Amino acid sequence: MAILERIHLAIIRAVDQHGSLTAAAEQLHLTQSALSHTVRKLEDQLGVAIWRREGRSLQPTQAGEYLLAVANRLVPQLAHAEERLKQFALGESGALRIGMECHPCYQWLLKIVSPYLASWPTVDVDVKQKFQFGGIGALFGYEIDMLVTPDPLFKPGLRFVPVFDYEQVLVVGPGHPLRDVAHAKPEHLIEETLITYPVSIDRLDIYTQFLMPAGIRPKRHKPIETTDIMLQMVASGRGVAALPRWLAEEYAAKLDVAAVRLGRHGIAKQIFLGIRETDADIDYIGAFIQLARAHQEHTRKTT
Amino acid sequence: MAILERIHLAIIRAVDQHGSLTAAAEQLHLTQSALSHTVRKLEDQLGVAIWRREGRSLQPTQAGEYLLAVANRLVPQLAHAEERLKQFALGESGALRIGMECHPCYQWLLKIVSPYLASWPTVDVDVKQKFQFGGIGALFGYEIDMLVTPDPLFKPGLRFVPVFDYEQVLVVGPGHPLRDVAHAKPEHLIEETLITYPVSIDRLDIYTQFLMPAGIRPKRHKPIETTDIMLQMVASGRGVAALPRWLAEEYAAKLDVAAVRLGRHGIAKQIFLGIRETDADIDYIGAFIQLARAHQEHTRKTT
DNA sequence: ATTTTACATGAAATATATTCATTGATGAAT
DNA sequence: ATTCATCAATGAATATATTTCATGTAAAAT
Incomplete structure (x- = not known):
């Protein structure tokens, strides 16, 4: 009855990765x-060609493409199980695969992970930052087991709890x-260079909650990958950045950097x-959340 | 290298369904x-017991429970692929599996599906209304290919398009x-019996957008499964219901029922x-959306 | 106490997967 | 243009894995 087996999926993936049957073998x-x-x-059993034999190489057919997508989705799940x-x-x-949708949270996560690893010596923690279909998709698709994000989603099947509230502030360099x-x-930012993580503007609160309502854009916008470099840049007067207050402090x-409130009431944020x-x-999942x-x-007590 | 095969997952499921190895066989x-x-x-290969042999019956161990969850998730996907x-x-x-998160939309869907089936004779349409983890989960989990819902989710991996806007109205019986x-x-509903589909109150717009802001509850609240019965009840003066205007009309x-606007500006809704x-x-998926x-x-033209 | 029902097990039979050895075809290199 | 190297396909042989058969054991049911 059943035709499609794990080995078939594995072959599809291997051929895709290595380009030939021989290499896949x-x-x-x-x-x-x-x-x-x-x-x-x-x-033969499916009655459909998976590859077109072009010369001595294999080109996936439409069915082949489909099968590859299925394989890339299911094989990792089988392997993980x-x-x-x-x-x-x-x-x-067990293994706790944590996905991050919040760049500066990495620092925060480390503070939780170290005591966690100590009290759960048999659990492996694995942090991922890239997902094909976003954090929510990764959670539903069993790519990860836990998502750290500023955008919770209260839908059946998922559970989000706030674990961290903080103020997003502007970080400026010496003598600014x-x-x-x-x-x-x-208005203060009209002549500034704004340094941010390299994500789309509508995911940056300084734009959505501060600049865009006022219809203002900074003079320059510079994307930087890592927090360290970002703050080095700020400290050397090359621009300003928006980061959590605790991180700036x-x-x-x-470094010689200072935190400045954004707007009269500041930008309040929560991490879930x-x-x-x-x-x-x-x-071991409940324990992480407790921690x-x-x-x-x-x-909250100490600040 | 690989241990876990499709047959294993099938066995786990069969034993769970039928209660014994013999029946599963x-x-x-x-x-x-x-x-x-x-x-x-x-x-032996996993080094873990899947069932505890209690007398002559099998009780799943923790590992067995886990494996069953994996099997229930992956086997249908393999079968569908x-x-x-x-x-x-x-x-x-192909097959187009449509999930519905919107009770009254069923009528609307039928109007789209019939011409669709005519122009795509090779596509099977399958409508599901129950999902273990909600519509979004079903979409991400490949249980369905399309979701009809009033709550879109603009997240990476998913795409939502509005296909239908309508007004939610109060439906009342003769001489009301x-x-x-x-x-x-x-206030008009204080002494009324409100008939709704059997879903939680926070998914009913008449509550969230009309009654709750005014702090009012109807005298009685009666959940009914089907639109037909619901309107029969309304027509016989047993209560009032909130439904799309097009449906009421x-x-x-x-039946002798009439539509009444909810609030001065009415409740505007969209289906995605x-x-x-x-x-x-x-x-064939694009074609459905086009249709x-x-x-x-x-x-829009005719009303 | 006997019968029935369910899972386990070893050996045999069967089916399936894999290799070996070879072929044919296609590019690349001389 | 010929040779060489590479890759996929194939048939037969072999190895491996799965399934059955026959039987055993233990726990419920009668």
């Missing part, structure tokens, strides 16, 4: 002949004219931890 | 012995005092069609 520790036979049988099951054998352990104002106004010890509802009562919340209580 | 057209051997080998591939063989055809008012006010020909981004350029939009143009 090597990766799979099989002979070219074995793959050729297997593929032919599959094509197998991994997870093997871990069941070695005591109560805004350093002494009570709060920055959008942390760096203020090392999202998980699949079905995972809610897995102990994150405890950290929140702690910071 | 029958469903899978294999002998009990074959399954026993296969399961034992899997357990296989189906789809076989369809590639018989000309350009509200029949002649210009528009209903929340359609039924007004057969959501798909996975990756499916955007599948011809829905064409229908929208048509109704």
Whole structure:
């Protein structure tokens, strides 16, 4: 009855990755002949060609493209399930795959992860920052088990809890004219270079909540990948950046940077931890959330 | 290298469904012995027990529960992929699995589906109304290919287009005092029985956009499954309901019911069609959206 | 106590997958 | 233009894996 097997999906992926049956065979520790036979049988049973034989190379047909998409989606899930099951054998352990949709949260995450790893020695933590279909898709698609994001989604199947609230501030360098104002106004940025993470403008709160309502754009906009470099740039007077207050204050010890409130009331932000509802009562997942919340209580008291 | 195969997932599911290896074997057209051997080998290779042998019955262990969840998620996807591939063989055809998160839209959907089936004779349309993890989850989890919903989600990986805007109105029976008012006010419902579909209150616009802002609750609230019965009830004076205007007017020909605007400006609603981004350029999916939009143009002109 | 029902197991039979050895075809290099 | 290298396809042989058959054991049910 069933035709499509895991090996077929693996072959499709290997051929796509390596470009030929022969190379794919090597990766799979099989002979070219074995793959050729297997593929032919599959094509016969499905009644559809997976590749067009063009000369001595293989070009995926429409069906092949489709199968590849299926394979890329399912094989990692099978592999992960197998991994997870093997871990069941070695005591109560697992892997926690955390996705990040919030650049500066990385620093925060580290503070949670280190004590977590200490109290859950059998759990592996894996942090991912790139997803094919966004964080929500990654959660639903079992690419990750937990999502750190400023945009929660209260939909069935998912559960989001706030773990961290903070103020988004403007970070300025030494001797900057805004350093002494009570709060920055959008007009202040007209002649500035704004440094941000390289994401689309509608995901940057300084645009959506501060600049765009006032109809103002900064003179220049410079995308930078890492927080460190970003703050180095600010400290050397090459521009200003919008970051969480706690992050700015942390760096203020090392670099000559200062935090300035954005607008009279500041920009208030929250970070959420999202998980699949079905995972809610897995102990090591619940424990992570508890730890994150405890950290929140702690910071609320001390600041 | 790879241990976990499709057959294992199938066995897990079959045992869960039928309660015993013997019964599972029958469903899978294999002998009990074959399954026993296969399961034992899997357990040996993973190093973990999938069932606890209690007397002569099998109770899933924690690992077994996990494996069952994985199986229930992946096996349908494998089956669907296989189906789809076989369809590639018989000309350009496919299956369009439509999920509905909007009860009264069913009537609307039928109007789109009939001409669609006529112009795409090779495409099977399948409508689902129940999802384990909500419509969004079903879309991400490849349970469905298209979602009809009033709540779009603009996130990477998904694409939503509005296909239908309408006014949500109050439907009242013969001789009802509200029949002649210009528009209903929340107070008018204090002594009424409100009939709705059986979904949570925060998914009912008459509550969220009309009653709750005024802090008012109707005297009684009666959930009914089907539109037909709902309107029969209204026509016989047993209560009032909130439905799309077009639906109310359609039924007004057969039953003595009338539509009354909710509030001075009425409740404006839109229905969206959501798909996975990756499916955007599948011809028969694009065609469905086109058809829905064409229908929208048509109704805009005629009403 | 006996029968029934369910899972486990070893050996045998069967089916399936893989390799080996070879062919034919297509580019690339001389 | 010929040779060489590379790649996929194929048939037969072989190896491996799966499934059955026959039987055993244990727990419920009668």
